[in-house]
Amino acid sequence: QLQLQESGPGLVKPSETLSLTCNVSGGSIRNSIYYWGWIRQPPGKGLEWIGTIYFNGSTCYNPSLKSRVTISVDTSKNQFSLKLSSVTAADTALYYCARLYSSNSQNFDYWGQGTLVTVSS
Amino acid sequence: DIQMTQSPSSLSASVGDRVTMTCQASQDIRKYLNWYQQKPGKAPKLLIYDASNLETGVPSRFSGSGSGTDFTFTISSLQPEDIATYYCQQYDDLYTFGQGTKLEIK
Numbered sequence: 639q640l641q642l643q644e645s646g647p648g649l650v651k652p653s654e655t656l657s658l659t660c661n662v663s664g665g666s667i668r669n670s671i672y673y674w675g676w677i678r679q680p681p682g683k684g685l686e687w688i689g690t691i692y693f694n695g696s697t698c699y700n701p702s703l704k705s706r707v708t709i710s711v712d713t714s715k716n717q718f719s720l721k722l723s724s725v726t727a728a729d730t731a732l733y734y735c736a737r738l739y740s741s742n743s744q745n746f747d748y749w750g751q752g753t754l755v756t757v758s759s
Numbered sequence: 760d761i762q763m764t765q766s767p768s769s770l771s772a773s774v775g776d777r778v779t780m781t782c783q784a785s786q787d788i789r790k791y792l793n794w795y796q797q798k799p800g801k802a803p804k805l806l807i808y809d810a811s812n813l814e815t816g817v818p819s820r821f822s823g824s825g826s827g828t829d830f831t832f833t834i835s836s837l838q839p840e841d842i843a844t845y846y847c848q849q850y851d852d853l854y855t856f857g858q859g860t861k862l863e864i865k
Binding site: 684685686687690698734736743747749750751752 | 760854
């Protein structure tokens with residue numbers, strides 16, 4: 639059974655860089671029909687797609703966050719990571735990593751449990 | 760960018776009721792629409808993909824329809840465990856979620 643687990647600091651200071659890692663177990667991140675993504679949810683609000691990455695390092699970002707986001711992949715560790723720079727209180731959210739099935743359809747079919755990141759001094 | 764608008768924002772219904780909610784895209788997204796269920800404190804769960812296809816293991820009381828800009832999600836007979844917020848998501852151009860419909864038991 640595929641499992642995704644987010645990890646990283648729960649508290650980040652304003653103007654600093656948020657860094658999270660998603661560890662994938664029970665399946666290979668190299669599987670060609672999947673991309674891997676980050677989605678966030680501010681407290682009490684809806685879902686916002688941040689970006690996705692393929693195992694070869696190809697990325698796609700939300701235009702509204704593109705200038706501040708970097709997603710990378712480490713196939714040797716079966717994990718991928720998120721960096722979001724110059725954070726503000728508006729970046730406080732529950733951050734999810736998820737698998738994006740991408741073959742004859744596209745959907746986020748497996749999700750991590752989420753990790754809360756608070757931006758505060 | 761494509762905007763997704765869900766209505767209503769909240770909905771109250773009784774066990775056994777037929778429940779319907781809608782999702783409207785700001786432009787034609789063909790059939791490229793998914794529905795997710797998010798229970799309190801949990802990650803979203805995929806229910807319907809490509810507007811009308813039931814994900815494996817999802818009860819048949821859930822269904823979806825539509826294409827183009829207008830989509831509908833239906834629960835044929837509401838069960839207590841269906842209390843959740845439901846989100847639509849398009850993938851015709853990048854990925855955008857609707858703001859959600861919160862479903863409560865009357």
